[in-house]
Amino acid sequence: xxxxxxxxxxxxxxxxxxxxxxxxxxxxxxxxxxxxxxxxxxxxxxxxxxxxxxxxxxxxxxxxxxxxxxxxxxxxxxxxxxxxxxxxxxxxxxxxxxxxxxxxxxxxxxxxxxxxxxxxxxxxxxxxxxxxxxxxxxxxxxxxxxxxxxxxxxxxxxxxxxxxxxxxxxxxxxxxxxxxxxxxxxxxxxxxxxxxxxxxxxxxxxxxxxxxxxxxxxxxxxxxxxxxxxxxxxxxxxxxxxxxxxxxx
Amino acid sequence: xxxxxxxxxxxxxxxxxxxxxxxxxxxxxxxxxxxxxxxxxxxxxxxxxxxxxxxxxxxxxxxxxxxxxxxxxxxxxxxxxxxxxxxxxxxxxxxxxxxxxxxxxxxxxxxxxxxxxxxxxxxxxxxxxxxxxxxxxxxxxxxxxxxxxxxxxxxxxxxxxxxxxxxxxxxxxxxxxxxxxxxxxxxxxxxxxxxxxxxxxxxxxxxxxxxxxxxxxxxxxxxxxxxxxxxxxxxxxxxxxxxx
Ligand SMILES: Nc1ncnc2c1ncn2[C@@H]1O[C@H](COP(=O)(O)OP(=O)(O)OP(=O)(O)O)[C@@H](O)[C@H]1O
Ligand SMILES: [Mg+2]
Numbered sequence: 155x156x157x158x159x160x161x162x163x164x165x166x167x168x169x170x171x172x173x174x175x176x177x178x179x180x181x182x183x184x185x186x187x188x189x190x191x192x193x194x195x196x197x198x199x200x201x202x203x204x205x206x207x208x209x210x211x212x213x214x215x216x217x218x219x220x221x222x223x224x225x226x227x228x229x230x231x232x233x234x235x236x237x238x239x240x241x242x243x244x245x246x247x248x249x250x251x252x253x254x255x256x257x258x259x260x261x262x263x264x265x266x267x268x269x270x271x272x273x274x275x276x277x278x279x280x281x282x283x284x285x286x287x288x289x290x291x292x293x294x295x296x297x298x299x300x301x302x303x304x305x306x307x308x309x310x311x312x313x314x315x316x317x318x319x320x321x322x323x324x325x326x327x328x329x330x331x332x333x334x335x336x337x338x339x340x341x342x343x344x345x346x347x348x349x350x351x352x353x354x355x356x357x358x359x360x361x362x363x364x365x366x367x368x369x370x371x372x373x374x375x376x377x378x379x380x381x382x383x384x385x386x387x388x389x390x391x392x393x394x395x396x397x398x399x400x401x402x403x
Numbered sequence: 404x405x406x407x408x409x410x411x412x413x414x415x416x417x418x419x420x421x422x423x424x425x426x427x428x429x430x431x432x433x434x435x436x437x438x439x440x441x442x443x444x445x446x447x448x449x450x451x452x453x454x455x456x457x458x459x460x461x462x463x464x465x466x467x468x469x470x471x472x473x474x475x476x477x478x479x480x481x482x483x484x485x486x487x488x489x490x491x492x493x494x495x496x497x498x499x500x501x502x503x504x505x506x507x508x509x510x511x512x513x514x515x516x517x518x519x520x521x522x523x524x525x526x527x528x529x530x531x532x533x534x535x536x537x538x539x540x541x542x543x544x545x546x547x548x549x550x551x552x553x554x555x556x557x558x559x560x561x562x563x564x565x566x567x568x569x570x571x572x573x574x575x576x577x578x579x580x581x582x583x584x585x586x587x588x589x590x591x592x593x594x595x596x597x598x599x600x601x602x603x604x605x606x607x608x609x610x611x612x613x614x615x616x617x618x619x620x621x622x623x624x625x626x627x628x629x630x631x632x633x634x635x636x637x638x639x640x641x642x643x644x645x646x647x
């Protein structure tokens with residue numbers, strides 16, 4: 155059971171290689187996996203550096219989104235006025251397609267790395283914010299009554315009841331936002347890359363496609379997919395571990 | 404201890420939950436509030452706890468009004484913090500009063516022992532049975548040594564055996580602690596077994612219809628006592644006429 159995905163992947167790779175060879179597909183249309191692997195081996199440092207750059211943007215954006223998301227959710231749950239003021243903007247931010255505003259952000263922010271982080275943050279922000287807000291409101295009314303009965307202040311109730319109750323919600327938001335931050339980083343890199351900013355895996359993909367270096371493009375794509383998968387599983391496992399330590403899973 | 408005088412409570416949306424309700428609680432009472440669903444029992448309990456304010460009438464305390472910790476509240480569900488151990492759940496009221504953990508632990512462990520949970524101090528709610536969770540909830544309400552213990556159908560979700568055990572234990576705790584108990588239930592048997600005073604409420608808008616005083620001497624055999632059967636019969640008759 156555990157090895158089923160890996161076996162399936164290997165089988166698919168073998169079929170792919172076979173299909174490319176038997177069908178005599180030109181390498182600039184579809185390279186076989188062996189060609190892709192050789193493209194990676196030809197320049198592992200360059201590709202891995204680009205991956206590191208993309209991941210750096212991803213994690214920076216995730217961190218900023220987590221801090222902003224939690225801070226705004228807490229502010230919102232503490233005051234109805236803040237809720238009325240913040241909620242529509244958060245939704246507006248969520249429904250605005252990132253590719254449409256990325257060029258603007260890149261121009262406004264100026265410093266390219268910061269611009270990438272801002273773009274990725276915009277897309278990673280919402281799940282963290284919305285999940286945390288839901289979690290902060292999740293304790294049953296009886297528990298709120300109990301805290302009131304013992305004269306707990308609003309901030310005490312926040313610290314001892316609402317924030318701990320929000321933790322599982324926050325963690326599942328973090329997992330979703332991890333994937334989104336990567337998407338945001340890549341989208342921003344593509345936009346910035348067409349503007350001549352050479353960094354990140356998305357730029358390598360762009361560059362390879364201009365030069366019709368399909369194997370290299372596929373190698374970059376694979377790295378990206380692998381990073382996405384590892385990010386998703388890593389955040390999932392970390393969240394599970396934290397919840398288990400808290401006796402919640 | 405407390406005089407509830409002609410209290411009324413209407414909710415937004417026009418629901419009149421309580422009308423002209425009067426009741427006196429004296430030190431050491433064990434009062435069962437008995438009535439059909441929706442008659443305002445929980446509303447009355449919340450008024451007593453100060454979690455809600457009446458629209459008409461007033462609640463007057465003899466002497467000083469209750470401070471934080473003078474009232475313990477047990478809800479229908481155990482409503483524990485799922486991430487906290489049994490001892491941390493029981494520690495919560497003391498913590499909210501500003502007491503330190505080390506300072507509070509002897510008290511916390513004593514009250515857990517009192518409700519029969521010695522050895523489960525470090526267990527999380529999900530590791531405990533429904534009855535044990537309710538015991539933690541009762542311990543949490545008792546840990547501040549409240550003068551008044553309010554219980555809102557605390558055993559309704561438990562099976563019969565567990566309920567009987569917890570009822571007997573509650574009586575023991577009540578006698579030891581010497582506090583006043585107001586116990587909401589819609590079980591005539593439970594009211595007859597536990598209470599010294601059975602207060603019958605009418606359907607919405609809830610009013611107090613009559614009060615039955617129990618003269619049972621409570622013991623493990625109470626349920627087999629003909630006097631208990633007579634009290635159940637009297638309460639049933641009273642409830643039927645309150646429902647008219
Ligand atoms: N916060 C509220 N807002 C509006 N209506 C309420 C509120 N709380 C209670 N009510 C209404 O007041 C009435 C009495 O409610 P209450 O919870 O006191 O009944 P109860 O006797 O405790 O019933 P049960 O035995 O089912 O718990 C109900 O009709 C209920 O719908
Ligand atoms: Mg109720």
